[in-house]
Amino acid sequence: MADTKDQTSVSIIPSVNTEQVTDSGRRKLIQSIGAASIYSLVDPLVKSGAWAAGSDAPEKTDVKVSFIALTDCSSVVMANHLGLDKKYGIKIIPTKEASWAAIRDKLINGENDLSHILYGLVYGLQMGIGGQQKDMSILMSLNNNGQAITLSKALYQKGVTDGASLKTLMDKEKRDYTFAQTFPTGTHAMWLYYWLGNFGINPMKDTKIITVPPPQMVANMRSGNMDGYCVGEPWNARAIIDGIGFTATTTQAIWQDHPEKALGATAEFTKRYPNTCRAVMSAILEAGKYIDSSVSNKHSTAEVVSAPSFVNTDVNVIQDRMMGRYNNGIGKTWDDPNAMKFYNDGLVNYPYLSDGMWFLTQHKRWGLLKDHPDYLGVAKKVNNIALYKDAATATKTPLPKSDMRSSKFFDGVTWNGSNPAAYADSFKVKA
Numbered sequence: 001m002a003d004t005k006d007q008t009s010v011s012i013i014p015s016v017n018t019e020q021v022t023d024s025g026r027r028k029l030i031q032s033i034g035a036a037s038i039y040s041l042v043d044p045l046v047k048s049g050a051w052a053a054g055s056d057a058p059e060k061t062d063v064k065v066s067f068i069a070l071t072d073c074s075s076v077v078m079a080n081h082l083g084l085d086k087k088y089g090i091k092i093i094p095t096k097e098a099s100w101a102a103i104r105d106k107l108i109n110g111e112n113d114l115s116h117i118l119y120g121l122v123y124g125l126q127m128g129i130g131g132q133q134k135d136m137s138i139l140m141s142l143n144n145n146g147q148a149i150t151l152s153k154a155l156y157q158k159g160v161t162d163g164a165s166l167k168t169l170m171d172k173e174k175r176d177y178t179f180a181q182t183f184p185t186g187t188h189a190m191w192l193y194y195w196l197g198n199f200g201i202n203p204m205k206d207t208k209i210i211t212v213p214p215p216q217m218v219a220n221m222r223s224g225n226m227d228g229y230c231v232g233e234p235w236n237a238r239a240i241i242d243g244i245g246f247t248a249t250t251t252q253a254i255w256q257d258h259p260e261k262a263l264g265a266t267a268e269f270t271k272r273y274p275n276t277c278r279a280v281m282s283a284i285l286e287a288g289k290y291i292d293s294s295v296s297n298k299h300s301t302a303e304v305v306s307a308p309s310f311v312n313t314d315v316n317v318i319q320d321r322m323m324g325r326y327n328n329g330i331g332k333t334w335d336d337p338n339a340m341k342f343y344n345d346g347l348v349n350y351p352y353l354s355d356g357m358w359f360l361t362q363h364k365r366w367g368l369l370k371d372h373p374d375y376l377g378v379a380k381k382v383n384n385i386a387l388y389k390d391a392a393t394a395t396k397t398p399l400p401k402s403d404m405r406s407s408k409f410f411d412g413v414t415w416n417g418s419n420p421a422a423y424a425d426s427f428k429v430k431a
Contacts, residue, residue: 067116079287088279099213100183117264124185135267145252146340148236163199180229192230197429246329281391288342351383354417361424367431375420
C-alpha cells in the first residue's frame with residue numbers, strides 16, 4: 001500500500017525569471033504552473049485536510065483512465081462529464097480500449113494511468129496468470145451487479161431456458177458446446193464457470209471456452225460462433241433486442257451485490273502518485289453517488305455513455321437494465337432491485353479483502369493457480385484500503401465496519417473470507 005505519511009507536496013513557484021532557466025528548467029516551471037492553476041480549482045474543504053497527513057496537490061493532473069465499452073464504465077465517464085474531476089484538481093481523460101488484453105497491456109506499460117478493469121484480471125496479474133506478473137492495486141470497486149449470462153435462441157428452440165435444461169440438452173445431444181467469457185481470470189469467466197458448475201457442467205471438460213471482447217459478443221453469437229456468453233451490459237440486452245439470444249440468469253441472481261469492475265492501477269503508480277489516485281477516486285465516488293441518486297440521473301448517464309466515443313449503442317439498450325427493468329427475451333419481465341449499482345452509500349465501492357480473496361479461490365478451483373496462495377496476504381497487498389479511506393473521507397462516503405463481508409450465493413453456499421483454502425477445495429465441480 002502507498003505510505004500516506006511520506007508524500008512530497010507540489011511547490012508553487014510564485015516568480016521566476018524564465019530567461020535564466022535552462023530548457024529543462026523551463027519545462028519544469030511550465031509543469032509547476034499548470035499544476036498550480038488546476039489546483040486552484042480544488043474544493044477548499046479538500047485542501048484543508050480531508051486527505052491524510054501532509055497530502056497536497058495531485059502529483060499528476062491529466063490522468064488517462066482506460067475503459068471498455070460497457071455500461072459499468074459510467075462513473076468514470078461521468079466524473080469527467082460532470083466536471084467532478086476539476087473539483088479535486090485533476091482532469092480525467094477517459095480512454096477507450098478494444099479489449100481487456102489491451103487494457104492490461106497499456107496499464108502495465110504505463111501508456112494509461114488507471115483503468116476501469118475486471119476485478120479478477122488485477123488479481124491474475126498479481127499472481128502472474130493472465131499476463132506477466134506485476135504488482136497491482138485495486139483502489140476501489142466501481143460497481144456491483146449488472147452482468148448476465150446470455151444463451152442462444154437456437155438453444156431455446158431446443159427447450160433450454162435455464163442451467164438445468166441446458167445440462168439436460170448437453171447430456172442428450174453430444175457435440176461441442178462453446179461459451180465465451182471476456183478474459184480468462186476476469187469476472188465474467190468466474191460467473192460463467194460458477195453457474196455452469198452448479199448444474200454439473202464442468203466448463204474445463206464439458207465445454208469449449210473462448211475469449212471474446214465485450215463489444216464483439218453479439219456479432220459472434222449472430223454468426224453462430226457460440227452457444228452462450230457472460231458479459232456486462234448492454235451486450236446482453238442487445239442480444240435480446242436483436243432477437244439472437246435470451247438472458248438465462250443475471251449475475252446478481254448468482255451473487256447479490258457482487259464486486260464487478262474495479263479502479264485498477266499498478267502498485268508502482270499508486271506509490272508514485274498517491275494524491276492523484278485519491279483525487280480520481282474522490283471524483284468517481286461523487287459520480288457514482290450522482291448516478292444512483294435518481295432515475296433522471298440514470299437517464300442522463302445513459303444518454304452520455306451511449307455515445308460512439310463510449311459504449312456506442314442505442315440509449316434505450318442501456319437505460320432499461322440500468323433502471324432495473326428486465327426482459328429476459330423469452331417472456332419474463334421484472335423489476336430488479338439489485339440491478340447495477342455504482343454507490344449504494346459507499347457499500348459498492350469499498351475494496352473488501354474478502355472480495356479479492358474470492359477471486360483467488362476460483363482461480364485455484366479452476367486450475368489457474370496450481371497451489372493455494374496466501375489468500376489474505378495477497379488481498380492486503382492488492383486492495384489499497386488506506387488510499388480508499390482517504391478518498392471516502394474527502395467525499396464523506398460512509399465506511400463499513402469491517403474489511404470483510406459475508407455473502408450467500410444462489411447455491412446456498414456462504415462466502416465470508418474465512419478458511420479460503422477449504423472453500424476453494426469444497427466444490428464438487430472443479431478443474
